[in-house]
Structure formats: structure tokens, C-alpha cells
Amino acid sequence: MSEQQTSSFDLDALIVQLKHASRGEEPAKKIRHLIETAVANAQGVIDGIPHFEEDEVLLFEDDAVSIWHCRFLPGAAVPPHDHRMSAVIGVYTGQERNDFFENDPNGLIRKSGEAFLASGDVLSIGPSAIHSVACVSEAPCCGIHVYLGALTEIDRSLFDVQANETLKFTDENYQRLHAADV
Numbered sequence: 001m002s003e004q005q006t007s008s009f010d011l012d013a014l015i016v017q018l019k020h021a022s023r024g025e026e027p028a029k030k031i032r033h034l035i036e037t038a039v040a041n042a043q044g045v046i047d048g049i050p051h052f053e054e055d056e057v058l059l060f061e062d063d064a065v066s067i068w069h070c071r072f073l074p075g076a077a078v079p080p081h082d083h084r085m086s087a088v089i090g091v092y093t094g095q096e097r098n099d100f101f102e103n104d105p106n107g108l109i110r111k112s113g114e115a116f117l118a119s120g121d122v123l124s125i126g127p128s129a130i131h132s133v134a135c136v137s138e139a140p141c142c143g144i145h146v147y148l149g150a151l152t153e154i155d156r157s158l159f160d161v162q163a164n165e166t167l168k169f170t171d172e173n174y175q176r177l178h179a180a181d182v
């Protein structure tokens with residue numbers, strides 16, 4: 001078989017592999033390897049992944065792992081937030097900019113770095129990370145996001161950087177910051 005031939009992508013099989021990896025040793029490393037392998041075959045993912053109506057779709061969640069498909073539309077931005085658990089993000093189409101934030105010695109929330117992810121790129125972030133995400137491509141940016149825990153079951157935070165405020169991660173606060181950011 002030619003190496004240039006695009007292999008097929010099976011989302012259900014990947015979910016089974018991610019669930020298995022989340023229960024073994026070094027889950028973050030193994031999940032990263034699975035996501036790297038998946039998005040390295042970006043055209044295969046584009047061809048093989050189902051079409052999702054919603055921009056953010058929870059594919060699976062239990063105590064050990066949460067798996068999401070996320071689509072960011074051009075110009076859209078997700079306000080700064082935390083996850084309180086490690087995460088692995090793999091992009092298979094489009095490009096996104098991640099801005100990272102941290103508390104400086106004066107207690108201010110300041111930008112501390114950034115990372116651009118394009119098709120085939122994978123980002124691993126730790127449990128204390130704070131980031132915002134913006135789609136910077138002319139087409140939607142799509143990726144598979146894996147969190148090492150039950151993301152919907154925990155209290156998380158949003159960050160209003162301009163007001164230097166930490167807020168509860170609620171729909172209301174999300175919409176307010178989202179509207180202010182764009």
C-alpha cells in the first residue's frame with residue numbers, strides 16, 4: 001500500500017482507544033500520541049468524521065476522560081478559561097490561536113504566551129493552564145479535544161482579563177465575555 005494513500009479515519013475506534021488510554025499508565029502521553037496519529041492524517045479525518053450540527057459536541061465523558069469535537073467559526077473567540085485537568089487538543093482543519101494567561105506577582109491576570117495550531121498540530125496543556133482560543137483561518141477550525149477527567153462535572157472559571165476578575169464558568173458569564181471579546 002502506498003504511504004501517500006489516505007487511510008480511513010474511524011471516530012468510534014478512536015474514542016475506544018482514548019477511553020482505554022485514559023485508564024492506563026501515563027494517560028496524557030498516550031492520549032497525545034493517539035491524537036497526533038489521528039490529526040497527522042488530517043484529510044482522512046475530514047473525510048471520515050461525521051458532520052456535526054453543533055459547534056461543540058460532547059462525544060464521550062466519564063470520570064477519567066472527556067472527548068469533544070469543537071468547531072470554531074472564522075472570527076470566533078472563546079474567552080479565557082481554565083479546565084482544572086490536563087488536556088490534549090488536536091486540530092485537523094483550519095487554524096486557531098491560543099493565548100495563555102497567568103497571575104503575575106501583583107495578582108493581575110496577564111498574557112504569558114501564545115500558540116498557533118494548524119491542521120496536524122497538537123497542544124498539550126496542564127491542569128493549571130488558562131487559555132483563550134480564536135479561530136484565525138478563513139474557514140472553520142475543527143479539532144478533537146480530550147480532557148483527563150469529567151469536564152462537565154467540575155466547577156471551572158472564566159477570566160475577565162481587562163477587569164482582572166475571575167468568574168464562575170456559567171453560560172451567562174461565558175456569553176457576556178464572549179460578546180465583549182469579539
Ligand SMILES: [Fe+2]
Pocket residue numbers: 081082083131
Ligand atoms: Fe479550553
